[in-house]
Amino acid sequence: LESQPMRRGALIIVEGLDRAGKSSQCELLRDQLLTKGHAVEYIRFPDRTTPIGKLIDSYLRNASHQDDHSIHLLFSANRWELAKHIQDTVANGTTVIVDRYSYSGAVYSAAKANPTLSLEWAWQPEVGLPRPDICLFLSISPEEAAKRGGFGAERYENETMQSRVRQLFGTLLDRQRDDVCVIDAGRTVDEVSEEIVDVAVKCISRLDAIGPLRALG
Ligand code: 2DT
Numbered sequence: 001l002e003s004q005p006m007r008r009g010a011l012i013i014v015e016g017l018d019r020a021g022k023s024s025q026c027e028l029l030r031d032q033l034l035t036k037g038h039a040v041e042y043i044r045f046p047d048r049t050t051p052i053g054k055l056i057d058s059y060l061r062n063a064s065h066q067d068d069h070s071i072h073l074l075f076s077a078n079r080w081e082l083a084k085h086i087q088d089t090v091a092n093g094t095t096v097i098v099d100r101y102s103y104s105g106a107v108y109s110a111a112k113a114n115p116t117l118s119l120e121w122a123w124q125p126e127v128g129l130p131r132p133d134i135c136l137f138l139s140i141s142p143e144e145a146a147k148r149g150g151f152g153a154e155r156y157e158n159e160t161m162q163s164r165v166r167q168l169f170g171t172l173l174d175r176q177r178d179d180v181c182v183i184d185a186g187r188t189v190d191e192v193s194e195e196i197v198d199v200a201v202k203c204i205s206r207l208d209a210i211g212p213l214r215a216l217g
């Protein structure tokens with residue numbers, strides 16, 4: 001008997017503003033997919049454990065300063081250093097769930113309104129990275145986000161940044177709309193999770209039609 005060719009895993013990105021519930025939903029999705037018998041790995045960006053990630057962590061905690069362009073490229077480098085791992089893991093049949101990715105990367109940097117750091121400039125270092133099979137964008141209103149508690153103490157956790165980020169996510173996700181599925185994250189955790197699991201399972205079932213993992217353009 002010929003053995004079946006190994007089916008690859010999916011690359012599933014979860015994006016959204018702070019307080020949208022990304023991390024909880026990623027964990028629920030991982031658990032649900034595991035229960036359904038899928039092999040799953042959950043990673044998040046920034047990955048603060050690598051040498052580059054430690055520089056990013058220090059910057060986010062306001063313990064160090066970086067030029068806007070320089071820190072932007074470090075966030076991107078933090079994805080590039082894990083790109084091969086993502087490709088290999090997916091090729092080996094494991095679905096990879098990623099909490100934040102290139103979309104946060106481009107949008108948070110462009111939200112600084114630095115005249116030489118446009119959304120276009122910010123997207124360029126992302127070109128060629130593993131392209132998600134689906135990007136789930138957890139959408140939440142400013143009112144609902146406020147209800148879920150105040151801002152934390154990290155850089156970017158303030159009203160001005162969050163409202164610019166919201167606007168730029170709109171622009172970027174529209175450009176990348178083939179890969180994006182907007183989820184209303186203002187509902188209960190269970191309602192949101194049910195829709196996310198449904199979309200993820202459908203994505204996994206379409207992988208034969210999509211073919212090998214693609215690259216971001
Ligand atoms: P968390 O709160 O999810 O740990 O994110 N960010 C994230 C960027 O500015 N560029 C990036 O490439 C990524 C992945 C968003 C910490 C903050 O880091 C921002 C919030």
Ligand code: MG
Pocket residue numbers: 018154
């Ligand atoms: Mg945060």
